[in-house]
Amino acid sequence: MTPNDSSGFTLGALAERLGARLQGDGSRPIDGLATLKDAGPRDIAFLANAAYLKDLADTRAAAVLIQLEHAEACPVARLVLDNPYLAYAQLSQLFDPFLARPTGGIHASAVVAEDVRMGENVEVGPNAVIEAGVVLGDEVVVGPGSVVEVGARIGDGSRLHANVTVCRGAVIGARAILHSGCVIGGDGFGFAHDGSRWHKIAQLGGVVLGDDVEVGSCSSIDRGALDDTVIGNDVKIDSQVQIAHNVRIGDHSALAGCVGIAGSTRVGRHCMLGGGVGLSGHLTICDGVHVTGMSLVTNSIDTPGVYSSGTGAMPNAQWRRNAVRFKQLDDIARRLARLEKHERDA
Template sequence: MKHPVTREFTLAELAERLGAHLEGDGGRRVRGLATLREAGPDQVAFVANRSYLKDLSATRAGAVLLQPEHAAACPVARLELANPYLGYAQLSQLFDPILAPPRGGIHPAAVVADDVVLGERVEVGPNAVIEAGVELGDEVVVGAGCFIGAGSRIGAGSRLHPNVTVCHGVVVGARAILHSGCVIGADGFGFAHDGGRWHKIAQLGGVVLGDDVEVGSCSSIDRGALDDTVIGNDVKIDSQVQIAHNVRIGDHTALAGCVGIAGSTRVGRNCMLGGGVGLAGHLTIGDGVQVTGMSLVTNSIHEPGVYSSGTGAMTNALWRKNAVRFKQLDDFARRLARLEKRGREG
């Protein structure tokens, strides 16, 4: 189960994988990525922002990933393609030793129920616990200390980093990445009040994650009260995000750190929620909506576009003045309405 420390590729192999045009020695072997300033002859650098072009002429990299229009200024081998940043993302996965194909094997300190269904080359780390009725697809990696509850299914190629909790009856699609400390399928926040105390509502639904979903560390996705909480394909969830019961999130949506989504809200496809965004419950957010950081959304949004609330940081003295003026806005509005009425009458 030991992963290699480094991985090597020839420039010709990288060009083929990226669909890039190579100028230079295709047989040169490289084993990592670095910035233009820091890269050595066995590393690949990239230019994804024009502000870094000043470092290109002096680079010592084995090759540079760049757009064809910048090729003339490159003193070393180059991999030319239209979107160097996308190419960098693809190469980063090749050189990450933890993403090497799993070799398979169950650590002797793991606890795996007798009826668990294991695909080919599944890895299970020490002190992991996998309960009855679980199904793990081919090349699933379960890190040290993970827990997978009864009846859950994990799709092929998915990776659970150490200390991930997947509760009972959860479905995780293919190629998911669940980072340490995230909890998938804990109880939603459901209680009935009788006037004196709270009575817990059992959460009888589950959680369904689509393919290619990534969930950051210490994020929580609650199970549904009756229906499932559903996360679409290719949804990217940052660290410390809270998704409440019965929420549905459409394909290709991204949520930055500390987003909080209250129960039964629907978020569309291709949305982006900035850090610290809060969505009230039972809302509908349409496709293609972007909400900037620290915004609070209390009404449904049906049209695509960029939405914001709150104010940016300012000096405390100015903020205190503005806070006083904010409380005066209603009085100002009434006075303005009276003046306008007088103007129309007079």
Template sequence: MTHPATPQYTLTELAERLGAQLIGDGSRRISGLATLKEAGPDQVAFVANRSYLKDLANCRAGAVLLHPEHGAACPVARLELANPYLGYAHLSQLFDPILAAPVGGIHPTAVVAEDVVLGARVEIGPNAVVEAGVELGDEVVVGAGSFIGAGSCIGEQSRLHANVTVCHGVTIGKRAILHSGCVIGGDGFGFAHDGGRWHKIAQLGGVVLGDDVEVGSCSSIDRGALDDTVIGNDVKIDSQVQIAHNVRIGDHSALAGCVGIAGSTRVGRNCMLGGGVGLSGHLTICDGVQVTGMSLVTNSIHEPGVYSSGTGAMSNAQWRKNAVRFKQLDDMARRLARLEKRDQQG
């Protein structure tokens, strides 16, 4: 189950793949990427931020990927593109050996049920477990120590890194990437209280992940209580994110690290949640909402835009003064209203 060596490309080939304008020797062969300071003659560097232009003059790269407006200052061959950062993203995939097409095979220590349906060139690593009724599409990779529960279905070209847990009855689309330690389909946090103790509510739903979803390490997406938890296409989820039962997230949304979403909340399409954002349960967040880091959202949002809550860091002495004033806000508002009413009455 070894992967082929990372390939080399000529600059002409890279320009064609990116749709970039090449200025320089197209026959030069490139074997990797590096920063402007560190790149050598067989590597491509890139400029996506003006603050790094100071390093361009001394660059020794085989070529630099940059915006056309910076081309004249480049001392080596260049690949001009309107969005160099996007171009860098595409190039990075070409030179990542782990993304090479799998050659297929099941490690002798893996445990695979007899009725598992395997597509072409599926790879299952050491000590992985694949239970009964599972379907794995073409070129799926199951990393070492990963677990796929009964009746789950994983679409073609998806990749489970080492020690991923996919519980029973989970559906995952094409080209998903699940990083180590993430758990897809664990029980939602559902309990009923009788006044003295808690009684578990069986979580009978599943989880559905769309195409091109990525889930970071040690993140959890809980199965639904009755209906499924649903993650749309092209959703990107960072590490240590908690998504509770019956949450729905629309296509092309992105969640940064340590986001927590309580049960049955719906997040629209093209939303971005900054690190540490918390969403209360049973909310609706419309399309096109951005919530800045460490904000707590307790009410539904019905208009697209940027939303924030909380206060920024300050000295402890200043914070203590402000904390006292926070408690006085209601009284101050009442006093202000009385003063305004008195002024209006003349």
């Protein structure tokens, strides 16, 4: 892929693209994005958190993406809009030097089966392997060393970075981004025990990823045992996440690093799971649930909101005393119940 050419932008053109109200010289050239503290005279900075107001007065940026309530305090040109962080995200796509449309072509060292169906401008990198029956949509990029196994389908505009594995029969929607080392559609963890040894259960289902899904490096999404594992549209999955067989995740949800979801759990739409969250198997999490980092969820959640579990770090001596008290909670609860009953009966 050729680098994205971000030259030639003016402040006025960017303001028009964002639908922002420009206060300043629209002809000023812009070459990049930077923080308020580090921006130079050809950069755009952004203020999305009041904690960084301290850096606004001394910024050297050409302009700042800013909300109206802070605009008067800005010493340079500003692009006034409701959501500066969203505007920053949109501009970041313009200034990413490697975010460009693929030029197409199959590297000489790639191995591509004869019956693979490819759309226009498909790019296959060095040492990639595309097996029989695979379908690749328009402008798909398969990075170096990646493997797309038999019968898999990948939608238009999706990109596999280096060393991605898409297993047999997996279905990937349009505009997906799969980062290095992730495995889509590996076998779920299914075994039956006969009293002395384990017997593998063949994983007969598949895995389906919707449109605009992103999967971080070294994450695994297992195929279903019978039914498919299904990841909805616009789901964002961080690095080192484990999603077990037959899990379903609703549209627009986000999972931070090291989340683990056990088999057959259902996660709703617009859910957020913080880093290190664990969900037990066969649960149902309704739409609009936010689980904070390092929480363990062992029961279904049927009401939207923010949920937490566990305790924060504290000095070890204090933690040891509290751990003893945790073991006494059941006895204390029973004694309290007896006292309350005695008072009611008195």
